Amino acid sequence: MQLPRVFFGMIAILSCLAYGSDMANGQSAALKKAAKQSAEYYQQGQFSEALPFASEAVRLAEKELGADHPATATLITNLAALKVQQGNYAEAEPLFRRALAISERAFGSEHPSVAAVLFRLAWLYNAQSNFAEAEPLLQRSLAIFEKAFGSEHPSVAESLNGLAVLYQAQGNYAEAEPLYRRSLEIRESTLGPMHPNVATTLNNLGALHQIQGNYAEAGPLLQRSLEIREQALGPEHPDVANSLNNLGSFHQIQGNYAEAEPLYQRSLVIREKALGPEHPDVAESLNNLADLYYDRGSCAAAKPLFGRSLSILENTLGPEHPRVAKSLGNLAKLYNAEGDHAEAEPLYRRSLELLDKALGPDHHDVATALHNLAGLYEAQEKYAEAEPLFRRALAIDELTFGQEHPEVAITLDRYAILLRATGQPDKAAEMEARAQAIRAKYE
Numbered sequence: 001m002q003l004p005r006v007f008f009g010m011i012a013i014l015s016c017l018a019y020g021s022d023m024a025n026g027q028s029a030a031l032k033k034a035a036k037q038s039a040e041y042y043q044q045g046q047f048s049e050a051l052p053f054a055s056e057a058v059r060l061a062e063k064e065l066g067a068d069h070p071a072t073a074t075l076i077t078n079l080a081a082l083k084v085q086q087g088n089y090a091e092a093e094p095l096f097r098r099a100l101a102i103s104e105r106a107f108g109s110e111h112p113s114v115a116a117v118l119f120r121l122a123w124l125y126n127a128q129s130n131f132a133e134a135e136p137l138l139q140r141s142l143a144i145f146e147k148a149f150g151s152e153h154p155s156v157a158e159s160l161n162g163l164a165v166l167y168q169a170q171g172n173y174a175e176a177e178p179l180y181r182r183s184l185e186i187r188e189s190t191l192g193p194m195h196p197n198v199a200t201t202l203n204n205l206g207a208l209h210q211i212q213g214n215y216a217e218a219g220p221l222l223q224r225s226l227e228i229r230e231q232a233l234g235p236e237h238p239d240v241a242n243s244l245n246n247l248g249s250f251h252q253i254q255g256n257y258a259e260a261e262p263l264y265q266r267s268l269v270i271r272e273k274a275l276g277p278e279h280p281d282v283a284e285s286l287n288n289l290a291d292l293y294y295d296r297g298s299c300a301a302a303k304p305l306f307g308r309s310l311s312i313l314e315n316t317l318g319p320e321h322p323r324v325a326k327s328l329g330n331l332a333k334l335y336n337a338e339g340d341h342a343e344a345e346p347l348y349r350r351s352l353e354l355l356d357k358a359l360g361p362d363h364h365d366v367a368t369a370l371h372n373l374a375g376l377y378e379a380q381e382k383y384a385e386a387e388p389l390f391r392r393a394l395a396i397d398e399l400t401f402g403q404e405h406p407e408v409a410i411t412l413d414r415y416a417i418l419l420r421a422t423g424q425p426d427k428a429a430e431m432e433a434r435a436q437a438i439r440a441k442y443e
Contacts (some may be wrong), residue, residue, distance in 0.1 A: 003059055009160040011358070019300060021138050028060060028064050028382065030060055031064060032058060032089045033059060034052075034054075034056040034057035034060060035053075035057040035075060036054045037050075037053040038050045038051075038053035038054040038057055038082075039078070040130070041053065041377050042054075042078070042081070042085075046316065047082055047085045047086050047088070047281065047316065048084055048316065048317075048318070048319065051079075051086070052084050054075070054079040055079060057078075057079075058075045058076055058079050058143055060277045061075050062114060066154065067102075068086045068102050068105060068106070069102075070102065070103065070106045070107070070113065070271055071104075072102065072346075073098075073099040073100075073102035073103050073113075073117070074093075074099070075104070076095050076096075076098055076099040076102070077095070077096065077099040077116075077117055077120060077149075079095055080092045080093075080095035080096045080120070081120060082098065083095065084124050084127060085178075085317075086125065086302060086315065086317055086318060086321060086324050087320065087321035087339055087357065087358050088273060088316070089124060089127065089128055089359075090235065092124055092264065093121075093124060095119040096117060096120060096124060097121070097379060099117050100114065100118065103117050103255065104262070109172070110144055110147060110148070111148070111365055112144060112145060112146070112149070112155065114141070114146050115141040115144035115145050115148075115155070115159070116141075117160060118137045118138075118141040118144070119137070119138065119139055119141045119158070119159060120259070121137055122134040122135075122137035122138045122141065122162065122166070123162070124300065125137070126165065126166050126169060128360060128363065129169065129359065129362075129363045129364055129399075129400060130360075130367075131166060131169070131170050134166055135166060137186065138159060138162055138163045138166060139163070141159050141162075142156065142159035142160065142163065145158075145159055148392075149437060150316070152186050152190060153190070154186065154187065154190050154197065155188060156193060157182075157183040157184075157186035157187045157197070157201070158183075158197075160179045160180075160182050160183040160186070161180065161201055161204065163179050163328070164176040164177075164179035164180045164183065164204065164208075164405050165204065166206055166208075167179065168204075168211070170400070170401065171401045171405045171406070171407065172401075173211070173212055174206060174219075177205070180204055180205040181205070182203055182206065183201045184198065184201040184202065184205065184303075185282070186303040187201055190285065193228075194228050194231060195228070195232065196228065196229060196232050196233060196239060197290075198223075198228060199224075199225040199226075199228040199229045199232070199243070201250040202222070202224050203221070203222065203242070203243060204223040205221050206218045206219070206220075206222035206246070206250075206346035207222075207246060209221065210222075210249070210250055210253065210337065215250070215254060218250060218320055221249050222243065222246055222250055223247065225243050225246075226240065226243035226244065226247060226331060228425040229242075235270075235323070236274060237270070237274070238269055238271060238274050238275060238281065239387060240270060240390060241266075241268075241270040241271045241274070241281070241285070242267075242281075244263045244264070244266050244267035245263070245264065245265050245267045245284065245285060245288060245317065247261040248261075248263035248264040248267065248288060248292070250286065251263065252288075252291075252292055254335070257292060257295065258300075259308070261289070262290055262291060264285060264288050264289040264292060266290065267269070267285045267288075268282065268285035268286065268289060271285050277312075278312050278315060278316060279316065279403040280312065280316050280323065281313070282312060283308075283309040283312035283313045283323075283327070284309075284315075286305045286306075286308050286309040286312070287305070287327060287330060289305055289308040290302040290303075290305035290306045290309065290330070290334075291330065293305070294333070294334060294337070299334055299337060299338055303331075303334055306327070306330050306331045306334060307331065309327055309330075309332045310327040310331060313327050319353075320354060320357070320358065322354065322355055322358045322365065323422030323434070324354065325339070325350075325351045325352075325354035325355045325358070325365075326355075326365070328347045328348075328350050328351040328354070329348060329368075329369060329372055330352065331347055331349040332344040332345075332372065332376075334370065335347065336348075336375075336376055336379070338443060341376060341379070341380055343375075344376055345376060348369070348372050348373040348376055350401055351369050351372070352366065352369040352372075352373055355369050356369075361396075362396050362399055363396070363400075364396065364397070364400045364407075365395040365399075366390075366395075366396060367396035367397050367400070369413070370389045370390070370392055370393040370396070371390075371393050371411070371414065372385040372388035373389055374387075374414075374418075375392045375414075377389070378417075378418055378421070380413065381421075383418060383421060384423070386418055387422070389399065389416055390411070390415040391415070392415060394408070394411045394412065394415060399413050404437075404438050404441060405438070406422045406438065406439065406442055408435075408438060409435040409436075409438040410435075410438050412431040412432070412434055412435035413435045414437075415431055416429075416431040418430040419431065
């Protein structure tokens with residue numbers, strides 16, 4: 001089951017024209033061209049094509065404007081954002097850190113330009129589930145924007161939205177919701193009720209309610225987000241496709257497959273037309289449509305879509321990207337359902353290996369991959385191979401979410417099944433009781 005997407009915000013390519021006349025007056029046509037080409041490819045989702053232009057723009061800016069020029073910092077930030085999109089987090093972090101240092105020297109530590117870099121660095125850490133690093137950066141970004149612009153500014157709303165996304169990823173739903181609501185109020189009052197940024201917060205708030213099973217709350221929010229985007233951006237805009245995708249997920253999770261399918265299909269058509277057939281978002285639509293067919297038991301219909309989705313992601317993001325790893329896991333899931341364990345196992349193993357490398361050993365997505373591989377072994381009664389995987393998944397979930405989160409309860413239940421199968425009823429009963437106590441807190 002595919003979860004709805006939430007949007008962190010403020011991750012588009014930044015403009016250099018805001019930082020004085022050096023870039024604006026075209027002191028270097030080559031520099032302007034490289035920056036422009038990088039931005040265009042970025043917006044199209046063609047990150048591999050964008051990367052050499054972004055690197056060249058940084059090189060030219062260092063040569064022509066100086067290594068400590070604010071425009072150079074902006075281009076470094078854009079290069080770092082591309083690295084994040086490609087899953088190259090290890091190279092992105094020092095770039096963001098360097099851009100931050102330049103901006104702080106140029107403007108002081110309380111300038112909005114500094115807050116913008118802080119926000120993007122937090123985006124990187126959030127993508128890695130490094131919440132302890134991300135949260136103070138978001139808090140500092142929010143404080144700078146509030147001091148510079150007042151508490152009702154759109155940039156404040158953007159930071160609130162990002163902080164809410166962070167809390168949602170941690171499972172802190174009670175903390176996320178009021179931040180989404182405050183972000184929504186600011187955006188509606190400053191931008192108007194039909195602005196696309198309002199639709200973004202509505203989408204995120206709807207996704208939050210969906211994850212908690214509050215479908216009566218989620219549906220109208222997701223629907224309103226779609227309506228705003230259609231009216232403000234037109235029915236063929238990629239953001240409309242994002243809303244259609246999330247509404248499809250909303251119906252799919254409730255078993256309303258007949259309603260979900262045309263939404264996924266329309267999302268796919270829009271993305272293919274607007275972004276081209278090889279865009280990562282096209283791969284997402286293919287994956288979600290395949291997942292729907294999988295849920296309906298139509299493995300034959302799902303398999304070519306999963307396969308095409310994987311091929312697109314490998315070609316556009318590279319074979320080491322976390323999204324490739326998840327796509328491998330989906331294809332493995334299908335083979336597992338068909339009873340083809342020999343095909344499923346190497347895909348699950350490769351998925352786990354990539355996630356471990358890209359996101360680190362304690363990321364929640366690694367725990368999910370461990371669950372999948374453990375489940376495969378469990379189905380084959382290879383309990384000795386499965387148990388350490390469940391044990392490690394439980395440790396990651398507890399580290400990520402805390403001891404009493406619903407995700408921990410799910411892992412405890414699955415681990416308990418294995419323990420019973422291996423003649424360890426006392427340990428199993430202990431885990432089942434703990435899982436039941438966790439669920440009781442959320443009922």
